[in-house]
Amino acid sequence: MKRWFWVASGILLGVSASFAQESADITRTLSVALDTVWVLLTGLLVFFMNTGFAMVEAGLARAKNTVNILAKNFIVFALASLAYWVIGWGLMFGDGNGFIGLTSLFFANGGVDEGYSAISWTQVPFWAKFFFQLVFAGTAATIVSGAVAERIKFLSFLVFSVVLVGFIYPIIGHWIWGGGWLQELGMWDFAGSTVVHSVGGWAALAGVLLLGPRTGKYRSDGSINPIMGHNLSLVTLGGLILWFGWFGFNPGSTMGVGDGTAIAHIFMTTNTSAIMAILSAMATSWILQKKPDLTMLVNGALAGLVAITAPCAFVSVPSAAIIGLIAGILVVLSVFIFDRLRIDDPVGALSVHLVNGVFGTLAVGLFAQNGITGTETTNGLFFGGGVSLFLHQLIGVLVVAAFVFTVALIVWAILKATIGIRVTREEELLGLDLGEHGQEAYPDFQGFLTK
Known part of the structure; x- marks a missing residue:
């Protein structure tokens, strides 16, 4: 009798252990599946932001340059995808040294998830990680498009975009997200105020300086001749699409759904910064221009979103409101300052992405609260942490500025000396649509196109 008792007990224990293991396997499978869906869905939201950029840039350009703007925004993601797949991913996340990734460099290692320890913290499959990071890389290149609009050669922009996404962007990404020296130093950038927006902004500034202003933008007496965009409906639509897409950009950077509290918090800080920036941009515009400028409202929202991208997981909702309030003021003032210079x-890309990318990165050092979403940072200056975190953020801002601007300036200069970067005066006056593409966005309004 005792023998059968022990046999039965052994069988029951074995079955129980089997069920327990099977249950654990099912739980893990479901967890990975949910995280994968979340990462891919938020990646799609970031991809959809390409539509927003295209609409904002096209609307703020003149009608005669619409095809050119749309073509750049359409092709740039294809080029970014190719460059990031061929070399960018490996340089950014490959194991190496503090400066650059050195292992599994080319073609994303064929999808084999080895040699990328810096991003091994997320359990999603390799290609889900890759796609999510890819759409961020594409965003950096899109930022450049608007700043150099209405006078750049199409081919030169394409070549520069490949260099930016294939080399410049991933090197900075490695420093901050790929286990590089700024990450080791203690610089924090949750979703890319520096990695994406400042990188795109510094690269754009270098191009703008070498290109020079559009013909007729500044009069001989030094005064400014405003050149108005042709379709504010497109601008508004694009702004709302970008706002919508940012709910993938920031919350998606958790790269998993395990902590719903953190995701909800990031949603709230992201939105709060945007709305406060809209209000402060409107007020600043109303005071300085005597009227509330719609383009300032749209860029105000984008400025608030850029500024909160780095600190969204590290600051409270009230702090996000303050960050947005400052961002809205900064974007309006910087538009006027850039014009004065x-x-x-x-399109105001420098004011939105560069100025507020820098501000958002520094805001981490001012407003961060350790562990507010479970992430262990350190407290910022305003919450008793002293200047340590702020100094780390400042060092990051300065070295990224020096590296990206210098390298981008060299690349633009090489392009200028070889294939050229600016269209002829005749092409510019006629419009890049006809000069570069032989097409018109609005063929039924030919007389309007040349204005």
Whole structure:
């Protein structure tokens, strides 16, 4: 009797252990599946932001340059995808040294998830990681498009985009996200105020300086001749699409759904910064221009979103409101300052992405609260942490500025000396649509196109 008792007990224990293991396997499978769906879905939201950029840039350009703007925004993601797949991913996340990735460099190692320890913290499959990071890389290149609009050669822009996404962007990404020296130093950038927006902004500034302003933008007496965009409906639509897409950009950077509290918090800080920036941009515009400028409202929202991208997981909702409030003021003031400096940026990309990318990165050092979403950072200056974190953020801002601007300036200069970077005066006056593409966006309004 005792023998049968022990046999039965052994069988029951074995079955129980088997069920327990099977249950654990099912739980893990479901967890990975949910995380994968989340990462891919938020990646799609970031991809959809390409539509927003295209609409904002096209609307703020003149009608005669619409095809050119749309073509750049359409092709740039294809080029970014190719460059990032061939070399960018490996340089950014490959194991190596503090400066650059050195292992599994080419063609994303064929999808084999080896040699990328810096991003091994997320359990999603390799290609889900790759796609999510890819759409961020594409965004950096898109930022450049708007700043150099209405006078750049199409081919030169394409070549520069490949260099930016294939080399410049991933090197900075490695420093901050790929286990590089700034990450080791203690610099924090949750979703890319520096990695994406400042990188795109510094690269754009270098191009704008070498290109020079559009013909007729500044009069001989030094005064400014406003060049108005042709379709504010497109601008508004694009702004709302970008706002929508940012709910993939920031919350998606958790790269998993395990902590719903953190995701909800990031949603709230992201939105709060945007709305406060809209309000402060409107007020600043109303005071300075005597009227509430719609383009300032749209760029105000984008400025608030850029500024909160780095600190969204590290700051409270009230802090996000303050960050957005400052961002909205900064974007309006910087638009006027760039114009005073005769730096011609047709869409305000430098004011949105560069200025507020820098501000958002520094805001981490001011407003961060350790562990507010479970992430162990350190407290910022305003929450008793002293200047340590702020100094780390400042070092990051300065070295990224020096590296990206210098390298981008060299690349632009090489392009200028070889294939050229600016269209002829005749092409510019006629419009890049006809000069570069032989097409018109609005063929039924030919007389309007040349205005």
